[in-house]
Each structure stands twice: as structure tokens, then as C-alpha cells.
Amino acid sequence: MTLSDGYIQQGLTLQAIRDVGLDPVEVWIAYFGMGGTADPVHVLDYLRGSALIPPLQRDIVSRAVSEVLFDGGLLCGGQGAKGARRPAGASAADPGSAAGIDGVALPPSMDFDPAVATTASAGALLHGDVPVQDPGAQESRRVASLERTGLLETGAEERFDRITRRAREFFQVGVAAIGFLTHDRYVTKSAAGRVEAYLPRQEVMCNRTIRTTRALVVPDARQDDRFRNLRFVRSEPGIRFYAGHALRGPGGLLIGTFCVADTRPRHFAREDERALRVYAAQAQMQVCL
Structure with missing residues (x-):
């Protein structure tokens, strides 16, 4: 060229x-x-x-x-x-x-793979924001990408905890968290605020977040048909507000999320959403290390 x-x-x-x-x-x-x-x-x-x-x-x-x-x-x-x-x-x-x-x-490079890093195969590989030929195979590749990071075996790390502490303080919310989604579980990597170490994947809003490359903002989960029946919305801790952004693993596949949540409904301004993406970018950089 x-x-x-x-x-x-x-x-x-x-x-x-x-x-x-x-x-x-x-x-x-x-x-x-x-x-x-x-x-x-x-x-x-x-x-x-x-x-x-x-x-x-x-x-x-x-x-x-x-x-x-x-x-x-x-x-x-x-x-x-x-x-x-x-x-x-x-x-x-x-x-x-x-x-x-x-x-x-x-x-350093995370082995960029054009075959799997497109939106059709990565940005929507879960439950088809974009149709895929073999969702089961795509999910297997996503989980394999997560396993390649080694982050499920390393436990809590200050480099991630620093990000969630700052985000919780900045957004003035009950929880800021970084987590990864296996085949059936949400695994908490870092949390400022009370979050269980392991949660059923189908019961967390982050399961929806990893279906898209854009931020997911939920001002009031009780008023949102997608989330109102989730256990953590209906009962303790009674999550109302949520905002999250997907994180990528090797090959560009979506493997986890950075998110903030609170028990009070909240308006999320455009400036707040931009700040969310900046914190997500910081978390992404740590995933890539």
C-alpha cells in the first residue's frame, strides 16, 4: 500500500x-x-x-x-x-x-482474528442480534476466548479493583463491577459494593450486555420488560438502575462486562454514558494485558 x-x-x-x-x-x-x-x-x-x-x-x-x-x-x-x-x-x-x-x-496484540471479530460473529454471537449460522459453535468460541485470558483463575486483582472503586465513587452508585460470563455463570472479577462471586448467567443484566458492542443503559429495571422479572430486580438487592458495556477477549469476542448498578432509578445523561465507556476502555486495557 x-x-x-x-x-x-x-x-x-x-x-x-x-x-x-x-x-x-x-x-x-x-x-x-x-x-x-x-x-x-x-x-x-x-x-x-x-x-x-x-x-x-x-x-x-x-x-x-x-x-x-x-x-x-x-x-x-x-x-x-x-x-x-x-x-x-x-x-x-x-x-x-x-x-x-x-x-x-x-x-500487546490479542491475536486479532478477522474471521471471528466481525459483528456477525462476535458483536452479536449470543442469541443473535445478528443471525449466525451456528450459535452453539460461536458460543464455544466465545467461552474459549475467555479461558485463553486466564482471568478466571487469578482471583481478585488490584488493577481491576482500582477501576471499580473509582467508578463507584464517580457515578455515586451502590455497585461497580467487572465480570465474565461462562457458559452458565457470571463470574465476578472485581466489585466495589456487594456482589456475589458467582451468579446464574440468566439472572444478570450483563447477559444482555454481551450481545452488543454498545452501552446498555436501564434507567429503571422494574419498568423494563426485559428485566423486571429477574430475581435480583424482584427481590434483594432490588436493582433498579443498570449501565454496562461489553469487554472483549482474544479474537475480539465478547467475554465480559464493566457495569454500574443501583437500587434507585436513575437518569443517565449523555456525559455519564461517555464516562461509562471510558471506564470500560480502562477495564478493556487490563483484560488485554
Whole structure:
């Protein structure tokens, strides 16, 4: 690829981002999870149109942009002329205000696998936000991705606890947590506030969160048909508010969540949702280490 090709790729990507008002933090999370290794400062410059990054990194950012666009229903149904996904423009996100991320070195590659990191196979591999040919096989790959991280065997870690403590204080909620979903359980990795170590997967809102690459915000679970009958909503602790974002494992597969919750209903402003994505990006970086 020539230098001029790189600028064309960059320009098309930036145009795609601006045309739909794409939130750059969502793209950062997807980029990290797909194994992006470019220095954040360089990527920021690339996304501002002032510098280029290596071709492989441009391609990974392209795929991250397409992932978020597709999941939001903004990428022509996610299909090309013959049903194949096409990276948006060709590469990049636009981190205008990725607070708390600038200047932090990215983790090593997580074995980016284009075959499984598309939204059709990763962003919606659970219960089909997007149809998949073999949901059982996709779920097996997702769980295998989780197992490859080794995070189920390491117990509590300060690097995760630091994030949940800060998030709980920032959002002024009862609970902030990072957890992973196995075939049948939610496994708590870190929690500020009271959360059981293991929970039935079908009884947690995070089971819905890992079906999408976008943030899931529930102002009042008792008023939401998807969640009102969950045990932890109907009885103790009586969860009302929830906001969460999926985390990725090797291959870009969605393996867990960062979330905050409270026993009181709550309005979640746009600024709050942006802050949620920043905390999720910090958690994602730790997953990638």
C-alpha cells in the first residue's frame, strides 16, 4: 500500500465517523479488544488527520469502526454487495475526548482474528442480534476466548479493583463491577459494593450486555420488560438502575462486562454514558494485558 493509499483510507474513515457522529470511545474499546497495538498518541493524531499509522493498525481500526457502525444499524445492514462485511471507509476512530486513555501504552496484540471479530460473529454471537449460522459453535468460541485470558483463575486483582472503586465513587452508585460470563455463570472479577462471586448467567443484566458492542443503559429495571422479572430486580438487592458495556477477549469476542448498578432509578445523561465507556476502555486495557 502506498502513502497516498494510506491518506485515502484515513480520509474515508474520518468521513464515515463524522457522517454518523460516531462516539470515538466505542471505537477505542473495539480497537483494543481486536488487538490494536499502536501508541494512543499516534492513533489520536491519525484520527485527527494529522498523521498516519502502520497499515495493519489502520486495518484494525477500520474493522473496529465497522463493528460499531454495524452494531448500531448504520452500516447498510452490515452487508456488502454479496453479503460480505466491508470495513467502514477503511480505517480509524476519532478519539476527541478519550479521557483517561491518552498517554497510556496499549497492551500487546490479542491475536486479532478477522474471521471471528466481525459483528456477525462476535458483536452479536449470543442469541443473535445478528443471525449466525451456528450459535452453539460461536458460543464455544466465545467461552474459549475467555479461558485463553486466564482471568478466571487469578482471583481478585488490584488493577481491576482500582477501576471499580473509582467508578463507584464517580457515578455515586451502590455497585461497580467487572465480570465474565461462562457458559452458565457470571463470574465476578472485581466489585466495589456487594456482589456475589458467582451468579446464574440468566439472572444478570450483563447477559444482555454481551450481545452488543454498545452501552446498555436501564434507567429503571422494574419498568423494563426485559428485566423486571429477574430475581435480583424482584427481590434483594432490588436493582433498579443498570449501565454496562461489553469487554472483549482474544479474537475480539465478547467475554465480559464493566457495569454500574443501583437500587434507585436513575437518569443517565449523555456525559455519564461517555464516562461509562471510558471506564470500560480502562477495564478493556487490563483484560488485554
